[in-house]
Amino acid sequence: MGRRRNFLDLSYTVVIGGIAVLAVLIIVSPVIVALMTSFTAGRSLKFPPSGFSFGWYEQLFDPVRSRPIHRAAGNSLEVAAMSTLIGVVLATLAALGLARNRARSARAADNLFMSPLVLPGIAFGLAALVYFSTLGFRPSLNLMIAGHLIVTMPFILRTTTASLSQLDPALLDSSQSLGASWFYTLRRVTLPLIFPGIAAGAFLAFMASIDNVPVSLFLSNARTDTLPIRMWGMMETTLDVRVAAVSGVLIAAAFVLMLIMEWTVGLTRRMRD
Amino acid sequence: MTSAAIGASLPGEQRRWFRLAEWQLALPLSLAFAGLFLAPLLLLVATSFFDDDKITQPGFASWLKFFGDPFSYKVILDTLLLGLKTVCATVVIGYPLALVYLDLPPRLQKVLLFIIVLPMLLSVVVRTFAWIVVLGREGVVNQTLQWLGVISEPLKLLQTELGLVISLTQIEMPLMLLPLISVMSRLDPNLRDASAALGASRWRTLFTVIVPLSMPGLIAGCLLVFASATTAFISQTVIGGVRLIYLPLLIWQQSLVVYHWPLAAVASLSLVVSVLSVIAALSWLGRRSSRHLHA
Secondary structure (H helix, E strand, O other): HHHHHHHHHHHHHHHHHHHHHHHHHHHHHHHHHHHHOOOOOOOOOOOOOOOOOOHHHHHOOOOOOHHHHHHHHHHHHHHHHHHHHHHHHHHHHHHHOOOOOHHHHHHHHHHHHHHHHHOHHHHHHHHHHHHHOHHHHHHOHHHHHHHHHHHHHHHHHHHHHHHHHHHOOHHHHHHHOOOOOOOHHHHHHHHHHHHHHHHHHHHHHHHHHHOOOHHHHHOOOOOOOOHHHHHHHHHOOOOOOHHHHHHHHHHHHHHHHHHHHHHOHHHHHHHHH | OHHHHHHHHHHHHHHHHHHHHHOOOOOHHHHHHHHHHHHHHHHHHHOOOOOOOOOOOOOOOHHHHHOOOOHHHHHHHHHHHHHHHHHHHHHHHHHHHHHHHHHHOOHHHHHHHHHHHHHHHOHHHHHHHHHHHHHOOOOOOHHHHHOOOOOOOOOOOOOOOOOOOOOOHHHHHHHHHHHHHHOOOOOEEEEEEHHHOOOOHHEEEEEEEHHHHHHHHHHHHHHHHHHHOOOOOOOOOOHOOOOOOHHHHHHHHHHOOOOHHHHHHHHHHHHHHHHHHHHHHHHHHHHHHHHHHHH
16 A cells, blocks of 8 residues: 555656646747747757847847838837836725725726727727727827727726735825825825835836737738737748747846846736735 | 724724725726627627628527538548547646656655746747757657657657647646646645545545545646646647647637638637536536545
8 A cells, every 4th residue: 555655646747747848848948949049140040049149139120211110119118118107006996995995886997997808909909990080080009099098907906906905004094094195195194005006016017018919900901010010910821930030039138027026026926926 | 084093083084985896996907807808799699699690680690500511520530539538638647747746855746846837838839849849840840759769760750649749738837737736735744644544546636535535636627737738729729730620729710811701700719618527527527536635
């Protein structure tokens, strides 16, 4: 009996451990492969890359040859920054208004505000296209900001509501009973305490906007396209190695951003909980 | 007279005034939501009840045309199956990793969590591109297999459903792992020790203790992966190619290539309804299993 159990436990370690190692490999290796390919000296996406060079990065940073890519990156940053900024204001206000409200209508409103997370983005993208063109708007960055606001705001609302629900109500009561006005309490007690939640949500919203495809796909044209749409176009047509160079830049940026967020607000802990 | 002084004399009154004001703080977001989310969706539903691409003839023709065509059913079914296959693959690969995470010392847990979250912050386009390099004719998989002598001709992995499912497994993996790890790390470690002390093998502990208790996280992960994989337009078009047609590609073709918005609206409402009904069924199962557990 004991030997059988030892054998079973050994098989558990081998199977579970083996699959876990495979899982880490599957998660990590494509990122490393893409990064290595971006330094190829050759003209194709062969692996292992033929020779080492910064040639594709030089082409990528060349302001003349890569102007459409630079413009798309600028659009992405502008849309993400604006939609996150507006989202922070609207979602923080709404969270302050709804987080402590136990009424059924408040719960329903909260669920409604979170619904863009589950609704297939491509349906909302098409709906936004039909809506804005019926209203007579031409494609512009403002429309993209409006569309991105809807799909990225739930991230801010979620983390801010979570911080508010962990806030000790006694702190607010004592601030009030010490004579502080509602606004003073908000400014000096509530906001500083929920700030990490807002910042984590804003970071996730910003990244979601940078990464968004379904909304941008429908609301952009050749002049207002964002980086993912431009990269998709390049992958579908020429499959230029510059895509690898853009990927390399984005991988480095995500890595640095994540380290910063980890040190400042403990992002992974917040995402796990 | 300041409001604080009033508050000090009339605490009840003050609090009621607060609640009214607090509720009103949600108004700006509500307005933005009504104008930018609910109105477009209602218009999408309305658009689907027009017959022609100029949107002048109201009628049911677009619905009848879409659901009169066997091809539509095939596309819907393929889309849902793609989601299910990806869910199965992420569970089989991801669950053991979550188990191993539990047994790691805190320092290594932090490193592993970082590895899991980092790809999530990478653009889906970048992750899709990485798989082109891995699965391509001259990619890692083909080069390795040829070098080992397993195959003589490169395998065709891009533009096949197998390649797409493999790629989506990695692309959607963080969505499975995060809720799973979140639920599992709250499990009482004594339960596992008790099970082992009572003579259960680790397999038996896994299937009778850990799996039932981690069901809420597992279901949440399945929901997220399913919703994301069925609507992953970029991965589906770039890795799947043009011959594998899923609903998102069909919607894109109808709206931005053919410019038949009523048909595109019908297709996207079908996507919404079919994806959301699978999600509703899964979360019903999840609630039932957690109720079963607490009973």
